[in-house]
Amino acid sequence: MASPSRSGVFAAETDQRLEAYAESITFDSRLYQQDIRGSIAHADMLRSVGLITEEEFTQIRKELEVIRGQLDRGELPMRFELEDIHMHVEQALIDATGDVGRKLHTARSRNDQVSTDVRMWIREALDKIDELLLGLQRAFLGRCEDDFDVIIPAYTHLQRAQPVLAPHYWLAYIEKLQRDRGRVADCRARVNQSPLGIAAVAGTTLPIDRQQTAAALGFDGITANSLDTSSDRDFVLESSFVLSMIASHLSGWAEEWILWSTVEFDFIAIPQQFCTGSSIMPQKVNPDTLELTRGKSARVMGSLQTLMLLVKNLPLAYNRDLQEDKPPLFDAFDTTQAMLELATPIVAGAELKRESIAARIEKGYLDATTLMEWMIRKGMPQRTAHHLVGAIVGAAMEKGVPLAELPIETLKELSSEIDESVYEVLGTQNAVAAFCSEGSTAPQRVREQIAVWKERLA
Ligand code: ARG
DSSP states (O other): OOOTTOOTTOOSOOOHHHHHHHOOHHHHGGGHHHHHHHHHHHHHHHHHTTSSOHHHHHHHHHHHHHHHHHHHTTOSOOOGGGOSHHHHHHHHHHHHHGGGGGGTTTTOOHHHHHHHHHHHHHHHHHHHHHHHHHHHHHHHHHHHTTTTTOEEEEEETTEEEEEEEHHHHHHHHHHHHHHHHHHHHHHHHHHOEEOTTOTTTTOOSSOOOHHHHHHHTTOSEEOSOHHHHHHOOHHHHHHHHHHHHHHHHHHHHHHHHHHHTSTTTOOEEOOGGGOBOOSSOTTOOBOHHHHHHHHHHHHHHHHHHHHHHHHTTOOSSOOGGGGGGHHHHHHHHHHHHHHHHHHHHHHHHOEEOHHHHHHHTTTTOTTHHHHHHHHHHTTOOHHHHHHHHHHHHHHHHHHTOOGGGSOHHHHHHHOTTOOGGGGGTOSHHHHHHHOOSTTSOOHHHHHHHHHHHHHHTO
């Protein structure tokens, strides 16, 4: 059978090789729910403006629902000559209803149809991602009370820098994920504009009502320019950027916890359900889930790259190149979803190795900056204090002790401004307690933030 898109203008049959080359049904069948919902809304609009009769609409809707059932059960055969999901559904309708079905495509093109379907699909997928992001935020938040007593080194350049409360780390990830959710929401607003009714590229001469279909399909409004809309895939690229940013956050987190789970760090135990063994080394418990999270993030970012390249040289408006947007789009969503689904139980179930962390927390002079600020409070210029504390750290290194174990005589030799009260800020416990600024790891500030997030994520 010839493709329904081949009008009477064609004298030759389609080459078989082109049929296989051009089909998208193998991947866009994922849009069938959206396609049928969009078609019913479109037919309903055609009825209300008088382009089809009440009876025709009833028949179309009924038959489209039957087709939906067939698709649900995988009963509608794929035929490459029908190219995509849009023509499969339409042809099934025509096969069942004849001329009535032949009216469905009135004032519609696959160009506005595919954009409508994909926008509806992305909208739902973004909602799912947002739900998963919220779940992951809750997993981090759920750890905050239990881990409140644990002090961990904060690193810069992956060198020990300053001491922080473990929940300060967890809250850091909650913030990142919140920005991700903000991007999801912003993106969703631009996705959720109805393209339906721009038809192929210039609009239609028929008296359609675009507002009606937009409202029926849950869009916030309609797109304003038919040429722009026919060509526009910004929403596909933008959503894949949003996913890439999420993937980047998850990859950084995975890398950190992979390091933390090594013998060298020994900060965390990843739940064994999410680890694998080695086929030769019996002692191995490998953090494969986290490694795959780091690895799969590359796929998500690769999708964004593919999409950027896909659209960059396209003249207005629709070009068939755009069909190639779906595999990277779907893959980016599927991959990000899987990454989030696995991150959440790992975050919730991992155990901090309290003793191991505590055994080495006084190494690395995490309290040096606190000491410097103590000198500043005494009236010493920052640069002078910075230099002095460097010398004090040098003396401690020589003796092989932490700052808190330097005898007062040694300290006084290095600066006459130091007295016994200096010990109140030395040692990581004291150093953490000395913080006060907003956004810092000060226990009171961290408590406030936990309370804020408990309310926000409730
Ligand atoms: N399968 C096509 C796509 O995904 C649908 C639009 C086809 N439009 C066209 N004028 N051939 O882009």
